[in-house]
Amino acid sequence: MSLRNLNSPPVVAIAGAAISIGLPMLEAALSSSASLSLLKSLNVVAFATNVIAVSVPGRLDGQLDEKMRAGELDPTKPNATASKSEDSPLVAGKEKSSVYTLNLSRTLINPSGWAFAIWGPIYLGEASFVAAQLFASDAATLALLPHITAPFVAANLFQSLWCASFRPSYGEGWKKYISVAMLAGTGYSLSLVHSAGSAVMAADPSSLSYLLLPMTVHFGWVSAATLVNLNGALASDESASPRSLIALGNSSALAATALGVGLTVSQSAPAYGLTLAWALAACADGMTKRIPSQSATEEETLAKAAGVQKNLCWAGSFACAVAAAYAGLS
DSSP, X not given: OOHHHHOOHHHHHHHXXXXXXXXXXXXXXXXXXXXHHHHHHHHHHHHHHHHHHHHSSOOHHHHHHHHHHTTTTOTTSTTOOOSOOTTXXXXXXXXXXXXXXXXXXXXXXXXXXXXGGGHHHHHHHHHHHHHHHHHOOSXXXXXXXXXXXXXXXXXXXXXXXXXXXXXXXXXXXXXXXXXXXXXXXXHHHHHHHXXXXXXXXXXXXXXXXXXXXXXXXXXXXXHHHHHHHHHHHHHTOTTOOHHHHHHHHXXXXXXXXXXXXXXXXXXXXXXXXXXXXXXXXXXXXXXXXXXXXXXXXXXXXXXXXXXXXXXXXXXXXHHHHHHHHHHXXX
């Protein structure tokens, strides 16, 4: 049996549930009795698994990138369209809905393409962490590893499962929400890494900041990406009303703002706030580039809502940036 055959919605959903259930037990075991060599090895293997999963082609965001490069998603060009692509997989004679192709005109949380450049620093930073912890001998890092290894491993496994589930074959019914759950699991796991790191840094503020920074940025980006994924999943349901899309879009902008301001100030985490500010600015910019809906009636409603959504996202971005400045200076 190939890995492709194992990539089925029930298998991925069960695997995600198993990680969620097993995380507290893994955390308890690794924080109490695991050797440092085991902790370091687990971090390397988990991160390598993530990198391999990300490199496998066929995800929906990869299809988006191809269309952007071809100019198909540029609303200033006459051939820009959110219609069905010719090579979309078929089910019962009908093409599957794609979050990024059929419904770019429906979701109100859709970041501009420049926002995804943040993945470069995230992966380079986490690769640096994985390499540095292999050779670390300072007391602060050695004290940190038992507390962050379990959630770091879980975060990488959850993101690997997201890579498996964010594909056209998961485009129907409950299946499209699996990727949302995997991103939420990634974010939760990274929040545990962030909390553990903050506790250790309270005792030694300088020694670990360079190691933990990329994971804090990753935490912030995945917090926003989960909301983006959720909105896209709802937008891919053709029966979803404009009212429900607007309600979810507006509430997502407010939730991202609340997270960005609240966690930044309460945990003195300016990097988290700046990441949410980046994401919300990208979502605001995305509303200026959205492709009109093919339904005139729906477009009339969504076009008005897009203006409100843009203002909400810009306001949220500003609030998160102010919170980050306050946390950095306090």
